Amino acid sequence: MHSRRFAITSSRESTVSLALKYGKHEIAIPVVLAPMAGITNTAYRRLCREYGGGLFVSEMVTSRALVERTPESMRLIGHHESEDIRSVQLYGVDPKTIADAVTMLVAEDRADHIDLNFGCPVPKVTRKGGGAALPWKSDLFDAIVKAAVRAAGDIPVTVKMRKGIDSDHLTYLDAGKAARDAGVAAVALHGRTAEEYYSGIADWDAIAKLREELPDVQVLGNGDIWSAADAVRMMEQTGVDGIVVGRGCLGRPWLFADLEKAIASYLAGDKNPSVDIVMPTLGEVADGFTRHAELLVEFFEDEGRACRDIRKHVAWYFKGYSVGGEFRAALAQVESLAHMAELLGTLDRDIPYPGDDAEGPRGRLGSVKSCALPENWLQSRELSTSHRLQLQEAELSVSGG
Secondary structure, three states: OOEEEEEEEOOOOOOOOOEEEEEEEEOOOOEOOOOOOOOOOOOHHHHHHOOEEEEEEEEEEEEEHOOOOOOOHHHHHOOOOOOOOOEEEEEEOOOOHHHHHHHHHOOOOOOEEEEEEEOOOOHHHHOOHHHHHHOOOOHHHHHHHHHHHHHHHOEEEEEEEEOOOEEOOOOHOOOHHHEEEEEEEEEEEOOOOOOOOOOOOOOOHHHHHHHHHHHOOEEEEEEEOOOOHHHHHHHHHHHOOOEEEEEEHHOOOOHHHHHHHHHHHOOOOOOOOOOEEEEOOOHHHHHHHHHHHHHHHHOOHHHHHHHHHHHHHHHHHHOOOOOOHHHHHOOOOOOHHHHHHHOOOOOOOOOOHHHHHOOOOOOOOOOOOOOOOOHHHHHOOOOOOHHHHOOOOOOOOOOOO
16 A cells, blocks of 8 residues: 655653553553444454554443343354454443343453443433443442453453533543542543534543543543544643544554554654555555455355445545445445455556545534433432333443444
8 A cells, every 4th residue: 555654743751651451461552443333343353453453342232132142242242263352342231230241251251351331422322321321320330330340350341431421411530530449451531422422523631631630540532533643643632541443444444554653653752753654545445345345244154244234334435536426326235245346346446545535534423412311310420219220221232332
């Protein structure tokens, strides 16, 4: 792939660690692939790892579905033999169910790292008190994290969360301290509230504040990392130990090559390093798209299902490239690998990287909207009996946002 160079400028000495340490595991490149429903399956994790280093987390799995061993939940926690750190993200609203799920993962040697999801802003989750709404009930949050850490034993547990429900109901500082006191290996913060969904600009100042308030536990930042330059800028501005990348890598698995080079240079202390950034030609994008589809076939063991799944990635992979609406529409209805090869074979492989048109936001955006919550949820930070009953319905499908 072609590359261009960008300069990293630093105004201070780096205070971040040289690697993330999750229990016995050392992650030399402090980059984490964020769990994304329908995206970060084994196939996509393998593809990203082929480009660069980091920690690659599974799609979110609900603890209840896992305890019940539903076929889909068992499939989602599967890992390829090449995944040296098997990372699973759990969602749950009941300490006992979370503990049972963690116990199962540990006893059956199915995970090397467990992440707890407290950041999902999807209304079907928050309106029942789950996801980003749950840390408001500080006693429940504390109980869940402690239960998971106890059940995990030597397996490291981390927490991913948002700033809070809205600007008047922030929870990230209290939740971060509670998670630290419970013994987690790291806390990751998405710099938005549930109300903000994925709109506007992520609040990196809040991430810096959490880093300042928690000097004795690893803190990671998430939100608006669209490029390697963004990742370095976040580390410089906030002092975090690592970064979490979600939407920025959609259709760009080679972003992990950029991140590895840029962050390694930053952590090495070079004040003004220049880093080669991947600039794929249209042919190289087509090759990456094909490789993704092939890995999906292996993952699903069903070529038809894999081709249906890859369709949603078309707009992301070919963002900014002049391929025409007719081609995009045809590829978004691809039926087989042979059909895909036929369509991709019509492209001019030498078309160069389009620059800024291929950069920037991708994936979910949305707008600011009131966070759906259980009735009277905000009246108290403590969990009431009625809300406890409502939470029994909060664990929905096996994967979420």
